[in-house]
Amino acid sequence: xxxxxxxxxxxxxxxxxxxxxxxxxxxxxxxxxxxxxxxxxxxxxxxxxxxxxxxxxxxxxxxxxxxxxxxxxxxxxxxxxxxxxxxxxxxxxxxxxxxxxxxxxxxxxxxxxxxxxxxxxxxxxxxxxxxxxxxxxxxxxxxxxxxxxxxxxxxxxxxxxxxxxxxxxxxxxxxxxxxxxxxxxxxxxxxxxxxxxxxxxxxxxxxxxxxxxxxxxxxxxxxxxxxxxxxxxxxxxxxxxxxxxxxxxxxxxxxxxxxxxxxxxxxxxxxxxxxxxxxxxxxxxxxxxxxxxxxxxxxxxxxxxxxxxxxxxxxxxxxxxxxxxxxxxxxxxx
Amino acid sequence: xxxxxxxxxxxxxxxxxxxxxxxxxxxxxxxxxxxxxxxxxxxxxxxxxxxxxxxxxxxxxxxxxxxxxxxxxxxxxxxxxxxxxxxxxxxxxxxxxxxxxxxxxxxxxxxxxxxxxxxxxxxxxxxxxxxxxxxxxxxxxxxxxxxxxxxxxxxxxxxxxxxxxxxxxxxxxxxxxxxxxxxxxxxxxxxxxxxxxxxxxxxxxxxxxxxxxxxxxxxxxxxxxxxxxxxxxxxxxxxxxxxxxxxxxxxxxxxxxxxxxxxxxxxxxxxxxxxxxxxxxxxxxxxxxxxxxxxxxxxxxxxxxxxxxxxxxxxxxxxxxxxxxxxxxxxxxxxxxxxxxxxxxxxxxxx
Ligand code: SF4
Numbered sequence: 003x004x005x006x007x008x009x010x011x012x013x014x015x016x017x018x019x020x021x022x023x024x025x026x027x028x029x030x031x032x033x034x035x036x037x038x039x040x041x042x043x044x045x046x047x048x049x050x051x052x053x054x055x056x057x058x059x060x061x062x063x064x065x066x067x068x069x070x071x072x073x074x075x076x077x078x079x080x081x082x083x084x085x086x087x088x089x090x091x092x093x094x095x096x097x098x099x100x101x102x103x104x105x106x107x108x109x110x111x112x113x114x115x116x117x118x119x120x121x122x123x124x125x126x127x128x129x130x131x132x133x134x135x136x137x138x139x140x141x142x143x144x145x146x147x148x149x150x151x152x153x154x155x156x157x158x159x160x161x162x163x164x165x166x167x168x169x170x171x172x173x174x175x176x177x178x179x180x181x182x183x184x185x186x187x188x189x190x191x192x193x194x195x196x197x198x199x200x201x202x203x204x205x206x207x208x209x210x211x212x213x214x215x216x217x218x219x220x221x222x223x224x225x226x227x228x229x230x231x232x233x234x235x236x237x238x239x240x241x242x243x244x245x246x247x248x249x250x251x252x253x254x255x256x257x258x259x260x261x262x263x264x265x266x267x268x269x270x271x272x273x274x275x276x277x278x279x280x281x282x283x284x285x286x287x288x289x290x291x292x293x294x295x296x297x298x299x300x301x302x303x304x305x306x307x308x309x310x311x312x313x314x315x316x317x318x319x320x321x322x323x324x325x326x327x328x329x330x331x332x333x334x335x336x
Numbered sequence: 337x338x339x340x341x342x343x344x345x346x347x348x349x350x351x352x353x354x355x356x357x358x359x360x361x362x363x364x365x366x367x368x369x370x371x372x373x374x375x376x377x378x379x380x381x382x383x384x385x386x387x388x389x390x391x392x393x394x395x396x397x398x399x400x401x402x403x404x405x406x407x408x409x410x411x412x413x414x415x416x417x418x419x420x421x422x423x424x425x426x427x428x429x430x431x432x433x434x435x436x437x438x439x440x441x442x443x444x445x446x447x448x449x450x451x452x453x454x455x456x457x458x459x460x461x462x463x464x465x466x467x468x469x470x471x472x473x474x475x476x477x478x479x480x481x482x483x484x485x486x487x488x489x490x491x492x493x494x495x496x497x498x499x500x501x502x503x504x505x506x507x508x509x510x511x512x513x514x515x516x517x518x519x520x521x522x523x524x525x526x527x528x529x530x531x532x533x534x535x536x537x538x539x540x541x542x543x544x545x546x547x548x549x550x551x552x553x554x555x556x557x558x559x560x561x562x563x564x565x566x567x568x569x570x571x572x573x574x575x576x577x578x579x580x581x582x583x584x585x586x587x588x589x590x591x592x593x594x595x596x597x598x599x600x601x602x603x604x605x606x607x608x609x610x611x612x613x614x615x616x617x618x619x620x621x622x623x624x625x626x627x628x629x630x631x632x633x634x635x636x637x638x639x640x641x642x643x644x645x646x647x648x649x650x651x652x653x654x655x656x657x658x659x660x661x662x663x664x665x666x667x668x669x670x671x672x673x674x675x676x677x678x679x680x681x682x683x684x685x686x687x
Contacts, residue, residue: 008471032471040471044428045439054425054452056471104437240616291579293615295644305645307621310683 003055003091004108007031008040010060018112018152019059025150026057036060041088042104049283051093051106062086062111067120070137079168080134082124086111086153087142092174093207095284096235099141101276108142110151118160125167132166139172145192146175158184165189170230176210176218186226191263193230194219196253198245201237205289212249216256223261234268234333236312237289238304246316250323259324267316268333269309277302337368338534339375339403341390343479346516347407348376350523351530363396365389375400379479383429383455387482394490402443402493404534405483406526408501408515409453412466413474416451416500419521421529423448424496428473429481431457433465435472440484443493445533453498455481475500497533499525549578550586554606557590561599566607573610581613588613621645624680628673635668648681650674 007026011033013019023031034040037060062085070081088109089099100106111117121136128134138144138157148154154171161169169190171181181192194215197205202212210218223229231253239245253262270289272280274296281290294302303309313332320330342348351357357367357376367376377393379386394400405424411417423445429436433456444450454473460466469476480496487494499522501515515522551574554560555567562570577584589609593602612619622645629639629650638653652669656662 006471034471043437044435044472045437047426047439047441050425053450238617286579288579291576291614293576293618295646297646305618305621306647306681307645307683308617310681311617312683314683 004029004057005054007057007059008034008037009058010037011035013059013061013112016112018114021152022059022110022112022150029057034058037109041107041109044104046105046107048100048106048279051089051091055091056107058107058109059112060109061113062117066113066117067124067136070135070140077135079132080129081137082121082134083137083140084117084121085141086114086117086138087144087147087151089141090143091146092143092209094174094209095205095207095280095287095289096237096270096272096276098273098276100279100283101273102141108147110147114153114156118156121160121167122164125164129167133168134166135168135170137170137172139170143173143175144171145173145177145181148177148180152180154180154184158187158190161187161190172232174206174209174215176214178218178222181222181227182225186228188228191228191230192222193232195232195234196249197233197235197237198242198249200245201239205237205287213252216252219253220256223257228263229257229261230263231265232268233316234266235270236268236316237270238292238308238312242312243315243319247319247323250319254323262325262329264329264331265320265325266331266333267313267320269304269312271309272302274300274302337373337375337398337400339377339393339398339400340530341377341379341386341403341405341479341483343379343381343386343407343477344519345378346519347523347526348378349520350527351376351406354527354531363393363398366393366398379483381478383457383479383482386479387486390483390486391489394486394492400492402495403483403487404530405480405494405496406530407477407479407498408522409475409477409498410460411474411500411503412454412460412470412472412476413451414470414503416474416503418500418503419518419525420500421448421525422451422475422498422500423529423533424453424475424480424498425450426452426473427480427484427496428452428454429457430454430469430472433458433460433468435469440481440488440494442480442484443495445495445497448497448529448533451475451498453477453480453496455479497526497529499529549574549582551578551584551589554586554589559590559593559595559599560603560606562603563600566600566603569607570603570610573607573614577610577614584613618645621680625677628677628680632668632672635665637665645681648678650677 004026007023007029009019009031014033037058041058067082067084070083088103089106091108125134157169161167167189170193172193172195174195196212196215199212202209219229236242277294292304295305296302317330317332321327340351355369355372355374357369360366360368365378377389379389424442425444427440427442429438451474454469454476455478456476460469460476475498477498484494501522555562555570589606592609593605625641632639632652636654640651642649654665656665
């Protein structure tokens with residue numbers, strides 16, 4: 003999976019680091035002072051993730067938990083994301099990570115205790131009257147490599163002590179082995195991003211198929227865990243309504259609707275930089291066939307009537323199929 | 337012409353023997369083999385020399401379709417061995433042994449082992465510097481990044497084949513001596529790798545199929561006239577339409593053109609048809625907006641709305657010359673269904 007592994011000298015002897023290195027016994031690993039001395043210092047082309055991926059293991063410094071942008075999550079409670087990893091082994095054509103870091107290399111941060119302390123401070127001191135949400139997977143897929151990072155257990159233990167706070171693990175993977183070892187908690191939600199099968203094949207390169215993800219959702223709900231679904235990003239196609247109808251049917255034939263805490267709906271959108279990267283990295287992708295415009299906030303999107311139509315049609319389909327209005331939230335971002 | 341760039345003449349010696357190069361009359365330092373469509377440029381060693389010479393040549397008007405850089409390189413990756421041949425995937429730069437941010441992706445042949453190259457402003461002779469720079473790239477040279485810079489500005493594809501000339505921690509004198517002694521051998525390895533690969537399709541050559549598509553013939557159709565900006569729009573639309581509909585025929589775009597129209601009007605129809613192929617939903621939405629403003633247009637008003645169909649405004653313009661005209665116009669305006677208009681932008685109208 004990785005060509006080379008680089009480890010920060012400070013954390014080399016941590017049991018967690020050693021456990022990760024166990025997985026890569028046959029890969030050269032080199033000791034470095036700081037990840038920042040190399041990661042992102044030179045522009046490493048994004049598509050090198052296909053055949054030249056390195057792994058960095060180190061300590062997250064600076065702000066460990068960050069306030070999420072408006073309209074980020076479900077409900078009106080405060081939302082935060084924490085950073086325990088950078089980059090992803092999958093290759094979704096629309097992924098915003100391709101314009102975010104200057105390298106596709108994977109970074110694991112292993113100082114979860116410090117991240118946990120900050121989460122506790124925000125939960126117990128800053129927002130003790132509220133029910134804050136913490137999201138994993140803002141800069142990575144939170145389950146895809148969880149068998150290597152072994153961090154799931156740590157966060158389950160942490161949130162057991164924080165019953166008023168929520169944790170969301172967001173994923174496109176079906177790597178649920180470590181997760182299924184945990185006793186479900188009311189305040190931990192596993193959210194799966196889904197698209198119609200054909201779209202997944204075309205745009206979610208290297209990811210598990212939609213059906214496999216739905217099967218994983220069933221396993222997770224059968225084990226008693228709460229789940230959420232992201233129908234995001236929706237990419238317009240002439241018959242998108244039929245495709246989403248089919249997808250909703252597939253979900254409901256596998257998963258009990260009442261086990262789905264919420265379902266978010268969002269239309270494909272990019273920052274200017276990510277859009278440029280998509281056109282460079284995937285010039286032949288049919289996702290570029292639609293017309294995109296640059297809106298006042300600098301984002302690149304479909305024109306308003308088209309994205310509003312998509313949102314309202316998909317919401318209508320969800321309601322028609324039995325979802326409650328308060329289960330559905332639209333990522334408007336306007 | 338395919339331009340082969342070398343830092344030193346002795347790296348190119350086997351190419352001079354194999355092909356029939358003669359000095360160019362127009363550009364000092366350039367040799368050309370007309371029958372093979374090849375050129376050789378000896379840039380000299382170092383990032384400034386190579387940048388200077390290649391940029392000047394590319395700007396001189398010589399018809400160069402691609403550049404292939406060939407030469408020796410030192411190994412930073414301890415697994416690389418002398419006389420191994422690689423092609424480069426990415427060119428990085430280090431100034432005074434400090435890696436710089438900007439890099440250039442290099443085009444690739446199909447069947448050569450790949451590595452990354454760091455162009456260094458200094459010769460790297462100490463193991464400690466190799467260790468420091470080895471996380472960035474596998475090999476080190478003195479020119480490639482500069483050639484990448486020149487080619488990216490000129491939008492000319494650049495390839496690079498390197499042979500490993502020093503993989504050990506030797507002192508400078510020995511390395512230079514050894515490279516000189518083995519120059520012929522290195523040049524032969526480069527020639528063989530070039531001959532084995534340059535006629536095969538490279539990984540980057542995949543746009544030809546699109547350019548050959550029959551839709552592009554419309555640009556030369558005698559019944560159509562495209563202005564420069566219309567041509568640009570046409571090409572953008574066609575490239576997008578072909579992402580989804582490779583089997584589209586030019587007849588589909590020209591059914592509605594007519595001899596009664598001017599050639600430019602017909603070209604506009606073709607553009608509108610392309611837009612409709614690409615985005616039927618947008619065409620329908622615009623149809624709806626146009627339908628709402630039809631009566632206003634009919635009585636001579638000039639109507640504009642956001643061409644991106646993003647903002648909900650509508651602008652109306654009319655010259656008023658009498659009070660009865662004013663009265664009539666204000667009545668028409670009062671009955672304009674502005675809420676419906678806004679609904680279209682909110683995706684509520686049924687399209
Ligand atoms: S799974 Fe998420 S993080 Fe990974 S490539 Fe896809 S969009 Fe990006």
